[in-house]
Amino acid sequence: MTSMERARRRRTNDPEGLRQKVLDAAEHAFQVRGYHATSLGDLMQAAGVTGGALHHHFPTKKAIGLAVINERVAQAVEETWIGPVVSAASAREGVSGVFAAVAGELERQGFVRGCPLNNLAHELSLADPEFRAALARIFADWQAAIASKVRTDQGEGREDHRTDPDRYAAMAVATYSGAMSMAKASQDTAVLRLCAEAML
Amino acid sequence: MTSMERARRRRTNDPEGLRQKVLDAAEHAFQVRGYHATSLGDLMQAAGVTGGALHHHFPTKKAIGLAVINERVAQAVEETWIGPVVSAASAREGVSGVFAAVAGELERQGFVRGCPLNNLAHELSLADPEFRAALARIFADWQAAIASKVRTDQGEGREDHRTDPDRYAAMAVATYSGAMSMAKASQDTAVLRLCAEAML
DNA sequence: TCCAAAACAGGGTGACTGTCCTGTTTGGAT
DNA sequence: ATCCAAACAGGACAGTCACCCTGTTTTGGA
CATH class of the missing domain: 1.10.10.60 (Homeodomain-like)
Known part of the structure; x- marks a missing residue:
């Protein structure tokens, strides 16, 4: 012994x-x-x-939660969303591509666990001001990156000038978040596919 | 005594x-x-x-959760969404109108507590099969009501036949759910306003 | 009026939770 | 080699949780 x-x-x-x-x-x-x-x-x-x-x-447990949000969730949004959209041919192709890529990945693993940011946002944003601030910041950065890409597209003639960059960005983030919620509840990626088409 | x-x-x-x-x-x-x-x-x-x-x-506590979902959340979706959309002049006007109405209501009370369905869906849909089934059913009914309204519009010449009813319905529900998530995290209804315009 | 069943009161219970505390071990500076 | 702060082990602690149990009150039908 x-x-x-x-x-x-x-x-x-x-x-x-x-x-x-x-x-x-x-x-x-x-x-x-x-x-x-x-x-x-x-x-x-x-x-x-x-x-x-x-x-x-x-x-404290809260410290773990904050670390997960600031170090992991922020990084996940950066890797699966901001990066691909920035390096895509256009904002619309980037956004639609991420929808499709995520749908494909989820179908491959056969299980929808939801969007990390959204999952924590729902449970924690009303529970504590620090949690809320950290989560809201990630949402804001995400939106800003897409809106910036739209503006670049417009400057280089790839996007109609009547498109409001902030509105498109808000739609993209909102639609993705909501579609993931629905996919999680129904355990079906059909909604993601439909939204991928609509965001083009 | x-x-x-x-x-x-x-x-x-x-x-x-x-x-x-x-x-x-x-x-x-x-x-x-x-x-x-x-x-x-x-x-x-x-x-x-x-x-x-x-x-x-x-x-059990679970019984309370199921009762809230089946009796209260379903009713809330019916009252604030399905009813207004069905009795609106068109699906697009109905959907956009609900976005605006909810945004106005939230601004009036100065606080965003989120969508009842979405809040519970995130926390419970992976926790228990019964919860998930109850929540998925509400999402499905919600979508079906909007898609049906679009089809009626198309039959009466109020909506372009190129619009896919299921796609529009999926977008409406997903966008609303996601926009409410963002509004809850940022405590700001701006996203709802932007999405209201986009869904017209 | 009487009585059985439903409705309600109120406390008990074991399991679990987040936090903290006291020791022991490690690694780097001296 | 020595020493000290950081890193880690392991358990104690008070509080909370969901659930259940026993006893009392109310209700509606016979």
């Missing part, structure tokens, strides 16, 4: 790695079960981390 | 009224704080009901 424990008792401190393991588990759990429905015990088990370590890196 | 208590100790059984009081409190609390963040104690206090009475009408 002593020998066995001593044999594998080699602890290697890796604060950043441990922190990321916690955020990995939290990002996934908050997505699937939600923030309130996820206990710190769940996170400890999923991440393979003790209570002491968890409390050392995140003094 | 005995006399005072005896004096106001007249209990009048009103099972349906008590049930509705619980649902009133639950509908409001689930909307503002969410399902998981609302305890049965919160509901007992808000509704002025004892634990025994609560348990008599709703054996």
Whole structure:
């Protein structure tokens, strides 16, 4: 007992790695079960981390939530939305393309877990001002990136000048968020496909 | 003490009224704080009901959730969406009108608490199959009502035949749901106004 | 009037939750 | 080699949660 424990008792401190393991588990759990429905015990088990370590890196559950929003959700929006749209041939092609790409990805994995931003936004934006501010900022950046792309298109003659960039951006973000909500509730990506056509 | 208590100790059984009081409190609390963040104690206090009475009408918390979805949320969608759209001059005017009406109402009360259906859909559709089925059905009925109105418009020459009724309906529901999410996170109805224009 | 069933009161219970505390171990600076 | 702050372990803690149980009151029909 002593020998066995001593044999594998080699602890290697890796604060950043441990922190990321916690955020990995939290990002996934908050997505699937939600923030309130996820206990710190769940996170400890999923991440393979003790209570002491968890409390050392995140003094409160709220701190974990904020870290997930600011470090993970923001990054997810950047990677799956802002990046592809900016580098697309046009705003409309970029937006429609993301709709289709996400629909395809969801069909491939056969399960719709919803939009990370939207999921947390619904549960937390009224619960705490800090949560709300962090979530609203991501929505705003997302919209701004699309509107900026539309303006670039207009400047280079790829988009009708009658299109209001802010209106198109608002529509794109709103439609995507709502379509993901519906896809999550119905577990069917048909709505995403229909909206992909409409946003072209 | 005995006399005072005896004096106001007249209990009048009103099972349906008590049930509705619980649902009133639950509908409001689930909307503002969410399902998981609302305890049965919160509901007992808000509704002025004892634990025994609560348990008599709703054996589990899930039963309260299902009743709120099936009796209250479905009715809310019917009243604020399906009714107005059906009796509007056209589907587009009806849809755009509801966007504007809701935006106006929210600006009047100065606070955005989100769409009842969407709020519960996000928190509960992955948590339990029964919840998910109930929520998906409301989404489906909502969509079907709008699509049907578009078809009527087309039959009577008020709408271009190139418009796909199902696509327009999906867009309307998705855009509204998403715009409400954004309005809730930003506490700003600007997105709703922009989408109202776009859905005309 | 009587009585059974429904409606309600109110407290108890075990499980769980988020937080914190006290020790022990690690790693880098000296 | 030594030392100290950071990193981590593991459990204690008070509070809360959903659910259930027992007893009392009300109600409507016989």
